Amino acid sequence: MIKFTSFLLLCLFLVALKAYPQNQPTLFSIKGEVRDTQGNPLAAIISVHELNKTVLANLDGQFLVSDIKPGHYHLHITHMGFQSTAKSIVLEDGDAFIDLVLKESITQLQSLTVEANPFKNGPLEQSQTIDVIDRAFLEKNNGGTFANSLEKLPGISTINTGVGISKPVLRGMSFNRIMVNDRGIKQEGQQWGADHGLEIDPFDVDRVEVIKGPASLIYGSDGMAGVINIAAAPLPKNNSINASLMSVYRTNNNMLSNSALVEGNENDLVFKGRFTMQDFSDYRVPAEEFTYAGFVLPVYNNRLKNTAGQERHFSLMGGVRKNWGYSTVTVSQFNQVAGIFAGAVGVPRAYNLRHDGSHSNIELPRQENSHLKVIWNNNIQVGKDWLEFDLGYQKNNRNELSFPHTQSVGENEFENLALGLSLDVLTANARYNKKLNDKNQSIIGFQFQHMQNNQTGFEFLLPNFTSVQGGFFYFQEYRHTDNFILNAGFRLDGAQHDILEHLQPIYRRLRPTGEFEQRNPDINRSFFNYSASTGFSWITNEYINLKFNLGTAFRIPTPIELSTNGIHHGNFRHEMGNPDLDSERSFQGDLNFTYAKNKFLFSISPFYSYYQGYIYLAPSGRFSQLPGSSMIWEYRQNNAIFTGGEIKTQYSPIRRLSLSLAGEYVYNLNLDTQLPLPLTPPASALFGIAYDIPKIGSHLRNLYVFFETRVTATQDRVDRNERITEGYTLLEAGLGWQLNLGRQPLMLQVSGQNLTNAFYFNHLSRYRLLNLPEQGRNISFSLKIPIAVRKPQN
Template identity: 50%
Template sequence: MRLNLVLLLLVANSVVFAQSSLSGQVIDIAGEPLIGATVIIHELEKGMITDLNGQFRFDNLRKASYHLHISYVGYEAITVAANANGGDPITVILEPTSLELSEIVVESNHYKTGPKEHTLAMEIIDMEYLKKNRKGTLVNSLEDLPGVNAINTGVGISKPVIRGMSFNRVIVNDKGVKQEGQQWGTDHGLEIDMFEPGRVEVVKGPSSLMYGSDGLGGVLNVFPPSLPDPGTHRGSLQSIYKTNNQSISTSSSLEGNINDKVYRVRFSTQDFGDYRVPASSFTYNNFNLPLYDNQLKNTAGNERNVTAMVGLKKNWGYTTLTVSNFHQQAGFFVGAIGIPRSYQLTPDGDSRNIDLPMQEINHFKVISNSNLLLGKNWLELDLGYQNNYRQEQSNPHAHGKGPRPEGTQAHALRLQTYSLNARYFIKLSDRHSRIVGLQGQQQLNSRGGFEFLLPEYTSASIGAFVFEELSFKNKLTTTAGLRFDYANRNINSFSEPIYSDETTIERYYQRNGNINADFYNFSGAVGVSFYPNKLFNAKWNLGTSFKVPTAAELSMNGIHHGTFRHEVGDSTLTSERGLQADLSLSYQKSNISLVISPFVSVFNDFIYLAPTAQFSSSLDPDAFPEGGQVFQYRQNDAFYAGGELAAEYHPLEEIHLRLAYEYVYNYNLDTKLPLPFTPPASIYSELDYEVSINRVSWIEGVNIGVNYKKVMDQNRVDRNERNTPGYNLLGASVGCEFNFNRFKPDLYFSAQNLLNEAYFNHLSRYRLLNLPEQGRNFVISLNIPFAIK
């Protein structure tokens, strides 16, 4: 990493380039200057606000093409391409809007285009939205967006679902590097500090062209806040309290810019106790078991997360180095491993105690991000190293006739990942641009513990792509691209000794054999975005996608206690191929927005985890005496379809109405049955009212809101999968922003599951235990920003 940073600085400073300027004026539709509008150069992450005449000027720029983001409260944000050549000033006209997300929309980092030119459906979420919707994890904060769901394991553990796809079908990129942990597991969360993101891009639809294997369902791109301007130091103190499990979360951050040398540090904590459900008992395997004080014993946990960044911002671009560590301890409900017993559920007198069974996760990351101006083109380079160490602790139990295991470490999985992402952006003309990209990854996985689930393996992949974008008369943008990928899976065999008594090994049971498999894939995509005027935008995208089998899908063979099943891989799995089409139609005025996004996909050799009628004891009674339903990785041809509808309306400037609907339909073309783990259809509605309090100078505004979510029955399930009834959730919120001169804190109160409804989440693994989700929860959130200039 250090060598990379030195080389980049040498290249950037080895030649003296001609300097130029870029200037302009920001006005409204009446021609009046907008004072204090924000203007940011995307490639340099440099910004300023307009003066009393609405004017801005950037000096000492290298001659090149830049993208400017211009925003102002109450006006629609836009992206403008401009050349720094010392020419005439540009004029930017902003139109008024009452739609909050329209005020902050910026271009995608990866596609280098504004929202109207995107050919894929995409939502860009800013820090304000994340602050108002924090629910314990980053993924839960996004699940009210249409097409986005979460797979939950109690509180504090969740993973994203986009358009019904999850696990290794959704890519999460943190600062340009794919987040790599043990994401194949239902009970494995996303190891990202929920306070860290400054912006999240939710890309829906086939994304294999730009991101590679696993980008079938969609992509979450997570970015930090923008870098501060020279001479600026700022930070924040944040705290969240939740009543249901007495959760206390804090985060402190400080960042600054000293003569173009930038830094950022953040430290976050989270401590939570056993959470409550609206039930006093639950039924499992015909046993009725008690829940004392409505609590799920041993669901407490804690997090300690730290991030530090240093870097440089110059007229040739910027380069940063970020080091972070995510550490979490979380208990598993004591009835979650093996067959629950009443005596295990008796309270221990401490709702914050973390006892066995439990998991401990440490995720260490080093990420280098550079954006360099080479000539008149831009090179983005992301390098990453990740060390994910996952331990699961549980009481050892008798394994057949052999010796009883020592210690409590059931699993110790360590995954190390090295990543390289390079993208070269070429501006061929004012209407024609090209992206040439290269991606590479190397993984090493080791295992330990008295349980076996996943063998040791190494994995390597490399991919190259070219992406073309062509615009016509500011009304039509077309895109097309091709990609080639190679991947290798080298998996070690593992054999388990079977004992005839306490000391004698009778034979060996082979959990998996040696596997050394190569995979080659070509993929392509074409897209169109048509925007004849400012009101209407139509997007269409057609792409081929692929998914390389993971090591877990090829070789897993063991009882996964955390998910109540025995999971078995298949060494004969081949690459999955898909043809995916995506359409988005949007209509937007100053006070109304309507977006309809249908999609349809056909997959050959679709890889999925299927429930079977077998139990593990039938595979080998000596190796698996405990039992457990067998889930087998399989391949079948499949059909996916569905869509989202999102509407926003401001009948008055103070009133905000939002409606979101989502539906996913899938079908196994071989078995003639639905695919498992499919989220049900849902409708989310929200009403906000902004109250102006003119008589109190230190209160800037109060926001009052109510929300309602209706989730339909899920009766379209796979064979041996359980139906889930629908439910209704009611919530409410009150937010207040204060202004004490330069001190501007904000305070939010919210209520989740206000009616304390007992309901089952179809995607929750606790659904198999007939355990309802979290009950009524009141949340208090305080944010105290500060700045020194």
């Protein structure tokens, strides 16, 4: 395995070396002017995608991008209050001049580039439904975790464990059915568990692209239901140094977050560093008691004991940007210690729920998580085309600690370590993007992943295993006309899971007996599968975009689904794997219609999916003999359907006033049992109104105020033994502004969530099983201080 990885690294290095110029070619420039429809110049932002280089047009609307090699490039032009536009450029034998006209619009069809899209064009050209959000959106909707910040996008919800741990749900699917890519590398942790959150610093995300629908062709097996791409931030402008400080305080659990950033570019040598601290106390709920297993138990001072936490994260990036492309290395680490409510591990009692004098201490049980990532991103020009390759290493450690006696285990070598999981992952991706002619461009891609998991602790849930996966794909885009784009592709994948036998010691009266129980046998499974998709995007005119995508995707069963056998406290049940599971196969169709004209935007995205051999957990009807557990739940396969859709509208009756509506609905059905599948998010709608004022006096700028109401329906379509969850309504409001103190801007925001302190249950929340409501009223305060240490040069 090590020899193969070394060989792969050597091959990529030789390809990259070949891309560097032996004889420096003639360099050219891209010049242009940006104006509005009235002929007035615009100081727009012009980005050259392949070089990750950005310049700003001057007050006369003129811009210059110099020292560019011959080749194919994509330019993206944006300006506040105007429709963004994209332009393809071919530099062959001289400078290029572009005359650009931007149309003013309050609402617009998205035309920003999609960073993770291999063809480097925008959502308009793609046949799938794609939402793109930036740092401003994430800061405005900071929910304490990265996943919670995405909930206002239609089609996305979260599975929560308290307020510090959450994972995204896309069109009713989560865990290993949606993929999260961080800077081109698939995020690999313990994403199979409801109580295992995404280990990503919410402050270290600058741009997110949410691809809805089957994406296995480009991204691999786990992209079956969609992909969440965290794109790398744009590289700093030449000869610039910037810094920023951001603080957020949330009243519900006294969460205090501080994040500091510094980045710069010194003669095309780029660097970036960020450090984040988050500390939070036990969170408040609008309840004084709850009922669990027939017991009425107290919630002292409306605070859920032992839900405090502490986080420390950092990331460092360094690299080079030249006219042949760029190469960067990013090292990041996520560290979290979070208390686990006593009722989540064993049966809670009044004595261990009693307040102990501090709401910020972290007791047992608790979880300690760390996630180290080293990512090497490269984009290198080969002739006139471009080669991208990414290499990544991840080290994920998860430790669950609890008192051994609660699990009927006496003296043991692990002390309080109930479950320890250590996952090492090597990832390599390569993509060669070639422009065949004015109408055709293609991409050939390769992906490889090696995973090794090791477990320890006095409990058992998941055995040691090694997993190797690899895939090859070909994808082509055909531009029949400027407003009708077709795409199609095919992918082959192979995988092998080598899962080791596990023998668990048997204890009697808290003492080891010297005997062992086989919790799982040796399992060695190989899989081979394919994906295919085709679709089109038809831009009928400047106001209407119609998309359709049809594909078949697959998902390889995970080692967890094949071999787990133990109490999963995150789900309050004994879970048992099935070594005979086969790959899932899906057939999916997605349609998207968007209309946007001046003051009005309307978008609807229906979908339909048929799943062959859908893998899920179901109650077996047998009770577990393990202490602290109840019924055994086992992995099964049945055919199923998923259908539903999202709707999004925005209307501006007067300038600066915006009304919005975003809605979502998911319907699924197990075709064998004729019952709904578990953990299906209920239908919901988000109504919003916002008003902004660009300037008040000489010190106050960019003032905005917003009100939002989320209405969630009752979820009564539930699986066997799954509880019905009543609907609810939540109110949120906030305002933000920029205050200029001399030349120093300060960005401030005050917002409130659950303003009515509503008592409600989140159907996807892990604590829903304990009859514990979600957190109550929360007021957030945020302050951001951007600091221009050295102003950029074009």
